[in-house]
Amino acid sequence: MFDHGQPSYADVNKDILSTMLETGPRYWMLLGTSMSVAGIFFFMPWIYQLFVGVGAAGMNRNAVWGSYLSNFIFWIGLSHSGTLLSAVLHLTNSPWRKAIYRSAEAMTLFSLITAAFFVMVHMGRVWFVHWTFPIPNQMGLWPNFRSPLMFDVMAITTYLTASSIFIYMGSVPDFAAVRDASTGLRRRLYSIFSFGWRGTAREWHTLGWAYTFFAIFVVPLAVSVHSIVSWDFALSAVPGFHHTIFAPYFVCGAIYSGTAGIVTVMYCLRKFLKFEKYIGQVHLDSLGKLLLTLSVIWSYINILELFSTWYGGTSYEIEALMFKLTGFYAPLYWEMILFCAFVPLLMLFKKIRWSWNKMLLISVLINIGMLTERFIIVATSQPRKFLPDSFGYYVPSFIEISITIGSFAIFTTLFLIFIKWVPAISIYEVKETLKPLRRDA
Amino acid sequence: MAIMGTFMYEEDFLSAAENLKTSGFDNISLLSPVPLEEAQEVLGLGKSPVRRFALAGAIIGAIAGFAMAAGTALVFILPTGGRAIITIPPYLIITYEMTILFGVLFTLIGFHFVSGLPAWRDRPYLPAANIDRFVVVVEGAEADQVARAEAIIRDAGADEIRHVEVDQ
Numbered sequence: 124m125f126d127h128g129q130p131s132y133a134d135v136n137k138d139i140l141s142t143m144l145e146t147g148p149r150y151w152m153l154l155g156t157s158m159s160v161a162g163i164f165f166f167m168p169w170i171y172q173l174f175v176g177v178g179a180a181g182m183n184r185n186a187v188w189g190s191y192l193s194n195f196i197f198w199i200g201l202s203h204s205g206t207l208l209s210a211v212l213h214l215t216n217s218p219w220r221k222a223i224y225r226s227a228e229a230m231t232l233f234s235l236i237t238a239a240f241f242v243m244v245h246m247g248r249v250w251f252v253h254w255t256f257p258i259p260n261q262m263g264l265w266p267n268f269r270s271p272l273m274f275d276v277m278a279i280t281t282y283l284t285a286s287s288i289f290i291y292m293g294s295v296p297d298f299a300a301v302r303d304a305s306t307g308l309r310r311r312l313y314s315i316f317s318f319g320w321r322g323t324a325r326e327w328h329t330l331g332w333a334y335t336f337f338a339i340f341v342v343p344l345a346v347s348v349h350s351i352v353s354w355d356f357a358l359s360a361v362p363g364f365h366h367t368i369f370a371p372y373f374v375c376g377a378i379y380s381g382t383a384g385i386v387t388v389m390y391c392l393r394k395f396l397k398f399e400k401y402i403g404q405v406h407l408d409s410l411g412k413l414l415l416t417l418s419v420i421w422s423y424i425n426i427l428e429l430f431s432t433w434y435g436g437t438s439y440e441i442e443a444l445m446f447k448l449t450g451f452y453a454p455l456y457w458e459m460i461l462f463c464a465f466v467p468l469l470m471l472f473k474k475i476r477w478s479w480n481k482m483l484l485i486s487v488l489i490n491i492g493m494l495t496e497r498f499i500i501v502a503t504s505q506p507r508k509f510l511p512d513s514f515g516y517y518v519p520s521f522i523e524i525s526i527t528i529g530s531f532a533i534f535t536t537l538f539l540i541f542i543k544w545v546p547a548i549s550i551y552e553v554k555e556t557l558k559p560l561r562r563d564a
Numbered sequence: 565m566a567i568m569g570t571f572m573y574e575e576d577f578l579s580a581a582e583n584l585k586t587s588g589f590d591n592i593s594l595l596s597p598v599p600l601e602e603a604q605e606v607l608g609l610g611k612s613p614v615r616r617f618a619l620a621g622a623i624i625g626a627i628a629g630f631a632m633a634a635g636t637a638l639v640f641i642l643p644t645g646g647r648a649i650i651t652i653p654p655y656l657i658i659t660y661e662m663t664i665l666f667g668v669l670f671t672l673i674g675f676h677f678v679s680g681l682p683a684w685r686d687r688p689y690l691p692a693a694n695i696d697r698f699v700v701v702v703e704g705a706e707a708d709q710v711a712r713a714e715a716i717i718r719d720a721g722a723d724e725i726r727h728v729e730v731d732q
Contacts, residue, residue, distance in 0.1 A: 132597055132696035257632060264640055268633040269654045277661040285668045292675065296694070303691035318676075319683030322693050324607050326679050327599035332612035333675035337668060340618075344664045351657065554598045559574045560696075 165529025204381025621670020
């Protein structure tokens with residue numbers, strides 16, 4: 124489990140807490156840069172769009188959904204591996220989860236927040252966002268619960284709530300460690316955050332049970348969230364959207380891109396927070412095998428999607444299929460196939476799975492492929508509905524491209540703030556993987 | 565007053581806890597930097613009542629979810645192509661999500677209720693118990709029992725024994 128020898132309990136506290144309590148100029152530079160990029164690339168174009176209307180985006184009459192929604196799906200997808208993987212590995216008692224789950228869960232939370240931004244950007248008049256919630260409003264009406272968009276609101280708010288509680292409760296013992304290691308205002312704050320945790324057998328016992336129940340609730344929830352996101356498309360009668368395979372396709376794709384995202388985040392944590400001692404080859408190898416399995420499942424579902432469309436033989440579905448494979452966006456489609464179906468096969472080789480740099484490259488390529496996948500679903504289907512007189516093209520505007528770039532900066536900013544407020548690796552769970560100090564040893 | 569015994573080794577700590585328990589000390593707390601199943605067994609902690617909160621939350625959430633969707637449909641009637649006003653399949657999705665939401669929220673309430681956290685008063689604690697030490701705390705011991713408790717803790721191999729005042 125540990126590449127550089129087993130640390131002591133005290134070492135674990137010291138190593139992990141020092142990343143929170145000691146801050147160098149490099150951190151501030153990185154935070155300043157990512158905040159500036161978020162401001163310039165995301166918020167300024169958004170404010171501009173609020174003034175001039177959603178016409179600033181490249182969406183038009185046929186393509187009323189564009190890159191904002193494909194980005195929304197991408198970020199919801201990226202959120203999937205964190206909490207889901209953490210919950211599944213907790214329930215199956217996998218020891219390699221313990222060093223990586225905290226940051227993976229944070230990834231879930233911040234991806235969800237970024238995804239929520241895209242809903243607001245897409246909706247245009249963001250000041251009416253409360254109309255989507257089942258709360259009294261000035262129209263005296265409640266939302267229509269038959270709509271898949273309402274399923275989305277319910278699923279995503281539930282997922283955000285459950286993920287926040289899951290990561291917070293798992294961090295309570297570590298908040299107590301921060302409290303004990305700090306002074307002044309920080310100590311007072313973490314006394315509140317940790318609820319006065321002492322680590323008694325009763326507290327551990329209750330937390331263990333509660334945490335297991337959170338995990339039990341989170342697993343079906345995560346599966347439902349991306350199934351429901353897929354129904355935004357699949358429940359409509361648009362060629363290219365209306366597929367029964369969409370729910371498993373989206374869930375598999377979400378876990379796939381989320382796992383690739385975890386590899387990227389782990390690489391950065393190792394590199395910048397010096398966590399080589401805790402995040403080692405065993406984690407990379409396990410994630411590599413998981414990614415490989417997911418890539419094969421993802422490829423299989425893709426082939427099934429093509430087959431079922433071809434076998435159905437409906438003229439407009441065949442037209443949508445041929446447009447995807449050979450039309451305007453065909454280069455993007457084949458790029459996606461290359462990055463998500465073929466490149467990951469390199470992980471069959473242990474030499475690749477054990478190389479951090481190569482795995483970083485593969486994980487980034489997978490997520491480029493997955494971002495493209497979501498774009499292709501939206502961009503090749505809606506502008507090609509049924510009759511040729513309504514056929515058109517959708518190309519994202521500069522505003523949309525800028526907002527897409529800015530969203531990555533929002534995620535980075537949130538993550539950088541997170542690592543200074545919450546131990547990026549679970550202190551007590553890493554200690555659990557160590558052999559206890561025994562008198563006879 | 566409380567007696568606190570600090571241990572370096574897990575097995576000494578567990579042996580002190582077991583001996584205190586068999587000697588009739590009931591008000592003991594076992595502080596450790598990691599969860600220890602053996603310590604929970606010494607205190608006789610079996611299945612946690614948290615699970616009842618989770619179940620209750622899930623049931624209430626399911627009922628509330630369906631009632632919200634069906635109730636909304638009945639208050640704001642929206643006839644669609646001759647379909648039923650209360651349409652079961654889409655409302656089951658709302659029910660499903662609310663089941664999970666309430667299950668999670670009630671589990672959270674259950675955690676706070678059962679664990680007694682947040683703690684509103686100072687309790688005997690050593691920061692080392694969150695790093696690499698195991699601590700046995702005996703509270704509410706009568707004057708004649710203090711020496712006996714100390715002896716048990718010392719015999720088990722405690723590094724240090726302290727007496728601390730406890731807020732009532």
